[in-house]
Amino acid sequence: MNLFSLHQETHLIMILSNPLLLNCPGCSAPHTCINMLSGNTFGGIFWSDGCYLAPMLPDVPRFTKCYVCGLIFNQQNCPKTESESEETDSYPEITTLDKEELIAALGSNAYKGIKEDEIYLRIRLWWAMxxxxxxxxxxxxxxxxxxxxxxxxxxxxxxxxxxxxxxxxxxxxxxxxxxxxxxxxxxxxxxxxxxxxxxxxxxxxxxxxxxxxxxxx
Ligand SMILES: [Zn+2]
Structure with a gap:
């Protein structure tokens, strides 16, 4: 495993491993996902709706949109393997949904009646608004x-x-x-x-x- 760490000060540290590989459940297009072994909220900005920006704790998206077929899916349900070559490292990284995509996900019932997923999408939509x-x-x-x-x-x-x-x-x-x-x-x-x-x-x-x-x- 190829570990490396980013640090500005001794307490500002995030440890990453090789990216994780996953495939879109609709069309199998390969994506990568950040593989964070540890992080923290030092140096972060926090708002009263729970939204935050923390350099050492990126918001790994739960839902993302496939860059090939446009399917919105919960990446936590996808089997993942750790990338072992520079070629697979360069696949597009999953991204968070923007406001229109969050509305589309809720409208299409992408959360399929799973309460936690609906809460996630509605909180992200609240933040976006x-x-x-x-x-x-x-x-x-x-x-x-x-x-x-x-x-x-x-x-x-x-x-x-x-x-x-x-x-x-x-x-x-x-x-x-x-x-x-x-x-x-x-x-x-x-x-x-x-x-x-x-x-x-x-x-x-x-x-x-x-x-x-x-x-x-
Ligand atoms: Zn796809």
Whole structure:
């Protein structure tokens, strides 16, 4: 196995192995997928809808679109082998779906009734529709149209109230929809000390009537 690591500082480290090879379940076209042995979120930017950018933790797509036949599929269901030559290393890497492709995947029931897959696609669509400020004190206007509302309400129905992360997601969906009392009701149930600063920021946004996504400090 040919291991190598990328590092800028000692704590900024991601370990990759040879890419994984997989074939489109529709037409067998070969694709590669990043083979991350370890990563972390140091140096990352985090937003209140759960979206993040972390140099040492790339978002490996669960769903992707075949570059040959256009089929949207869950790559986690595909058998994979580790690439062992430079030739196979150069096959196209699977990419994340854009907003139109996410809508197409949901419309075609690509998730085939699997709750976790539908949640994944709807969360990625939610992220794709959210304007994203890059500075903590900046706000970006969020306009809630019918498509936004439909996706947010579907997500609220799919998520349960057991996990802290899901409570934060539900609080945020409600805040995005302008349902600030509901946002505050959900956020008051988040007790983990780890989330304390984030809870404070979400509460402040709800109390000031701000419905758009915020960047966490
Ligand atoms: Zn294909």
């Amino acid at each position: 959210n304007p994203r400020p890059f500075h903590a004190n900046e706000t970006k206007a969020l306009t809630v149209d019918a498509a936004y509302r439909e996706n947010a309400l579907a997500l609220l129905n799919l998520l349960d109230d057991q996990e802290e992360d899901e409570l934060i997601t539900k609080a945020e969906l409600n805040r995005n929809l302008g349902q600030f009392d509901e946002c505050l009701r959900y956020i008051s149930k988040v007790k983990d000390k780890y989330n304390e600063k984030r809870v404070k920021q979400i509460k402040a946004a709800a109390l000031s009537g701000q419905n758009s996504v915020i960047r966490f400090d």
